[in-house]
Amino acid sequence: MAMDLVVIGLGHVGLPLSRAAVSAGLATAGYDVSGRVVSGLAAGRSHVGGVLDAEVAVMLDAGFRATTDPAVLDGAQTVVICVPTGLTPEGLPDLSAVEGAARVVAARLRPGMLVVLESTSYPGTTEDVLRPLLEHGSGLRAGEDFHLAYSPQRIDPGNETWSIGNTPKIVSGCSALCAKYAVAFYSRFVDHLVLARGTREAEMAKLLENTYRYVNMALVDEMALFCHETGIDVWDVLHCAATKPFGFAPFRPGPGVGGHCIPVDPRYLTARAASQGFAFRTLAAAHEVVGRMPNHVVDRALALLTEVRGRPEGARVLLLGITYKADVADVRETPAHPVAAGLLAAGAEVSYHDPYIAEFTVGGRSVPRAENLQEAMAQADVAILLQEHACYAREALGQARCALLDTRGQAVGSQVTLL
Ligand SMILES: NC(=O)c1ccc[n+]([C@@H]2O[C@H](COP(=O)([O-])OP(=O)(O)OC[C@H]3O[C@@H](n4cnc5c(N)ncnc54)[C@H](O)[C@@H]3O)[C@@H](O)[C@H]2O)c1
Incomplete structure (x- = not known):
C-alpha cells in the first residue's frame, strides 16, 4: 500500500512526528537504517522518552510500520527526513546521514512527491546539498517535477505544554509551489504554520x-564564574533580575550544556560562517565559556572533598542526575561525563543516582549506580547535584548528611555549597 507519509529516521524527532501524523489519520510508515530501532518498534517498544510503549501499540494498530526496507518509499506522497546532523571528530558539520537519506529517496523519487527536510543544519543545506542529490539521483527537477521543502523541528523533549500540534512550525519551500505543498501537508496536524521567505531563512x-x-547559557555561566570569584550569590542575582517583567529572559547556569541540539547547532553556524570568511565572535566566546563549566564543577568538588576528607583520593562522590536535561532519559553530550572523568582522574570513588539511566560508563569504566537516594547520600562524602530531576526534592537535599555541591541552585541547608 502506498503511504501518505514515510518518515526517514525514527528517533527523538521522527517517532513523535510519526505519532502526530498517525493520530491525524495519515497512512504512515517509518524507514530507519537501525535494525534495533525497527525491530523494537515492531515489537511495540519505544526507544524515545516521551513516546510510550502504549502509544507505539496504538500506532501499530492504526497501520504504522517501521522498516529498514527502502521499498516502503515507493509511491509515498510525502517523505520527511529526520536523520541526525552531528559533528565530525574535528567538530565540523556531519551531513553524512542527510546525504545517505537523500540517496535512498532519490532512487525512489516520483513526480509529484513532496520531500521535506526537518533535520537541523546550516543555511543552504536544502538547496545546495539535498537538492542536487535528489535531482541527480532521480533525473527529476525540484519545483517542477517534485516538491522540496525545509521545516525545522521544534520538539522539546519532556515538555508537556508544547507538542508538535500546538507549537508554531516554520515551513519553507524551494519555490512558492513547494512551500504550498508543505503547508498543505503540515496543516493536517499542526495548528499554526509560519511561512519563511525561503529555505535559507528557515x-x-x-x-x-x-x-x-x-x-544566553554561556552568559549566565560566565556570570556564575565571576560571582564565585567575587563572593556574590549568582542565584540571588538571577532571582532579582528575573523579576523584571520585560526585556529579560531568564537563563540558569549549570555544569555544562548537553544534548544533541544546543551544543551542536551553534557549531553549524560557526562552521558555515567560517567557510564564508565570517568570524562569529559571540559564538567563539560562548564555546569557550561553556567548555569551562565541567572543569569548574570538578575544581569546586575537589576543593570540597579536600575540606571534608583532607584529600580527594579515595573520597566517595555521588553524582545526582546524569542526564543532560531534567526528567528526560537522555545522556547525549551530558556534562556528567566530563565531570565524572575529572573526579575519577583525581582518584575519587564516583557513583551516581539517576532514576532514568541504568548504566553509565566513563572512559571504559562502569560507574556504580545507587538505587536508594537517602542511603547513597548517607554513604557519600560529597554529593553533586548535576540535574534537577523532580525526585530531588529541595528539602530532602538540604537534609543530606553529606556535603552537597549544588550546580542548579535548588537546595538549601548548612551542608549545601552552591556552584
Ligand atoms: N532531539 C531533539 O530534541 C531535536 C529537536 C529539534 C531538532 N532536532 C534535529 O532533528 C534531527 C534528528 O534528531 P534526533 O534527535 O531525532 O536524532 P536521533 O539520533 O534520536 O534519531 C535519528 C534516527 O535516524 C536514524 N538514521 C541515521 N541515519 C539514517 C539514514 N541515513 N537513513 C535513515 N535513518 C537514519 C537513526 O538510526 C536514528 O534512529 C537532527 O538534525 C536534530 O538536530 C532534534
Missing part, C-alpha cells in the same frame, strides 16, 4: 533559536 531561524539559548 534553516537560519532554527540555528538562531538554538544559538540564542546557547549564548
